[in-house]
Amino acid sequence: MEAIRPVTEAPDMKDQPAVKADPKWFIMGGVVSIVAWLALIPLGFLIWQSFKTPQTARVPSVWTLKNYIEAYSSSETLVLFSNSVQFAAGTAVLALVIGTGLAWMSERTNTPFKPLFYALSIIPLIIPGILFVVSWIMLASPKIGIINLVLQSLFGTDTVYVDIYSMAGMIWVDGLHYAPIAFLLMTAAFRAMDPSLEESAMMSGASMFQIFRNITLKLAWPAVAASFLILFVRSIESFEVPALLGLPVGIQVFTSSIYDAIHSYPSNIGLAAAYAITLLVITMGGIYMQSRITGQAGKYSTVTGKGFRPRTIDLGRWKYLTAGIFIFYAVLVVILPFIVLLWSSLQKYYSVPSMAALKNVSLTAYKTVIDYPSVGTAVWNSFILSIGSATTVMLLTAIVCWIVLRTKIPGRWLLDNVASVPLVLPGLVMGLAIMVCYLNIGGGIYGTIWIMFIAYVTRFMPYGMRYNTTSMVQLHKELEESAAMSGASWFTVFRRVVLPLLKPGLLAGWIYIVIVSVRELSSSILLYSPGTEVVSIVIWEMWQNGQYVELSAFGVMLIATLFVFVMLAQWIGKRFGVKET
């Protein structure tokens, strides 16, 4: 380009059309500004807010360190910190143990019905977290929990056998809920391991135990450590479990404290921001360590031979045990919770399963839900928000990825990092940051559905980046160049060549973002206002109002819808060749 320009500007070439401002620079410039705005500005406001006093009608806000002093001088902070770490570490360990065990069984053993279990293990990913927690309250709360009632009537006592409102209960529910993620991460790790590394140890004369200790474990170590950190960050960010199980009995973690500080009277946004910054530092540390480990593990990747799966271990009769474990897991995370919701949705008033209650089965709750004033609005809002944010995110990040991977623009690596910043922001912190940001700069966005749209796009931008990067690195550069050589403009090349070739990745990412948008609660809870509720908020409100049967009916319908959506998406994906990701 540089070499050509002087020629076109030469005086004797005046009759040539002047070099037009290339629209590509406008598009790229626009995209870069949007990404930078979304990722950085709210974060800046959050930090700013944490150094300000609350503003009231009479007293203007001033600079202060009081928020941090309040957050750190209180002896409760130590408890808070230790609770959070206990909860997150416990959850991560539980999820990792379950996930690794299942992944090993499904990848390396001859457990029967493996393909079925793979599908079954991922289903929990589409169940909104709040529904999962509610169903476990119905199962294991000390007063109304079915497990307790069954055991009590069995042994004729009134002992409380299981209490979900405890640290152990919180870890149990969140650990089960995150186990599928651990399962997916570890399955990928097992698949990436070249089986000949273990086989060559076997040929060297090593025993099974020596191979496991010296080779398998050492090679899997980076994946285990990275998965642990990912799960730790996820659980320290989780909001549903601490809010529903911890708050009622006073077990506070960072997320529930942030929520409490905002919802106390008068609301103390500065303190919430100070907590949020602390949480942010922890998640940043976790993600940094995780990326370091993953980066180092990169050097472990070796040339692999053919893609045949390694020979699976013949478990003999033990395979019925492993199949049993799979079934037990499915019962715990899919079947029991769903049945409990289904049962309670068929009642007029919440009641424990019994012969008497069986007679009262009715569909009243479903009718109530459908007539419920905010349900229609919420479903419509969720629909619009999920489709809108998924589409926006995938297109936006497609361009960002293209800039990062295909251009030589200086500082493009920075763009990549900026677009990934939201990864370290817990949903609640993101909600808080966006709230503070748009409250202060105005513009009339606060209180509309747009603020939630902004929150969703920001929050899920890193997922879009990941899906797009994976598919774009596989896309040969020459495909674009040959289109350009045929005379197509940049915009045309992008629209006619790049996007269609990225379609499988775009579609897979789009589906994923639609699902996580529908499930989203922790950002929405700080940003919604009457009229802009989404489905998870309606469930939250129903829970607060004690409308358990209506909540269950709504939950059952929601899960069924999401399930149909995923099946449909898979079917479409198969027809149009979307790769499994």
Next chain:
Amino acid sequence: MLTVRALNTEYPSQRGPAVKAAQDVTFEVPAGKFFTLLGPSGCGKTTTLRSIAGLERPVSGEIVVNGRVIFSSERKIFVPPNQRNFGMVFQSYAIWPHMTVFANAAFPLEVRKTKLSKSAIREKVMRVLHAVALDQYADREATKLSGGQQQRLALARALVMEPELLLLDEPLSNLDAKLRDRMRFELKRIQRELGLTTIYVTHDQGEALALSHEIAVMNEGRIVQVGPPRTIYEHPRTKFVADFIGTTNFIDGVALGIDSATGRWNVRTPAGDLLVHTDSELKPDMRVTVSIRPEDVELSDEATTSGSSLNLTSGLVDQKVFLGDFVDFQVKIGDFMLLSRAHPSLRTPIGEQIHVRLNPDKCVAIPEESSARAAA
């Protein structure tokens, strides 16, 4: 030394019948020899090698090494791979990325049942590392090695355990051409110096011909011919072998009968009646294919009077391609097009007549598959 008898190995498949990857594989390797399994990709070479290693469990057959039965389906014997003491080099090298070069090579000694002292291990490891010219890299991380060095490390690791049998699965296929040529000599040298019985798997016929004492050509899970490289090349037993190893002309014909003067079979072909060599039982009127390598098609401008007068004919030069150290001629004999590789000094122009001689010993008659099976 190594005897493999009637080996069958299958892979279960999700749907449909099991994949029969190795079928009725039988061969024998004398001590100290270099034996190659050669065949196109997917023909079952790796499967056969892994069955010998014990990494796959064959459904039937028997494997005996030095009189020790390590596998027998009849007697229900299966010695696990970690007790067989075979060295193996994998196609992907399988270098452990979390260890140094030294640790990789020392691993087989460290996991041995009979413990060695640290210094004994050190000495043995340094000796093999020296043999593969990696001694100066001993403390390097294994992943910092180049492809060729990793390949040599994998070899060192297999050698350090002083194996009874060395198993190599396409060890050169991931190297670039120049390095491959050099490593080929290295391998041959090390194998000869140590006198190791070696089973080598490759799909590269050049490698197989250059390295082996004996070659087994495989196709679709079965061994189709076993023999020394020269025999395999000069006297292929089937069309598949003739075609897979080198370039060749196939001339379809019909067997006439044994020529009384030479004792050879006479075959009627579009390129005239030819006296041929054959290793198969022929019968008159049998359909056969005559295979002759381009370099065995002798061309000359004049009808020679010297030498043998057998299988003489003539044709027209149809095409020629100059390739530097030789010239490829396409010669039209009647309707038949014959490829010949000649010395560049031959300059017969296109369209001119040329004399052709096909040495009977190099014309190999192969019965057509169907008629051969009927005869057997």
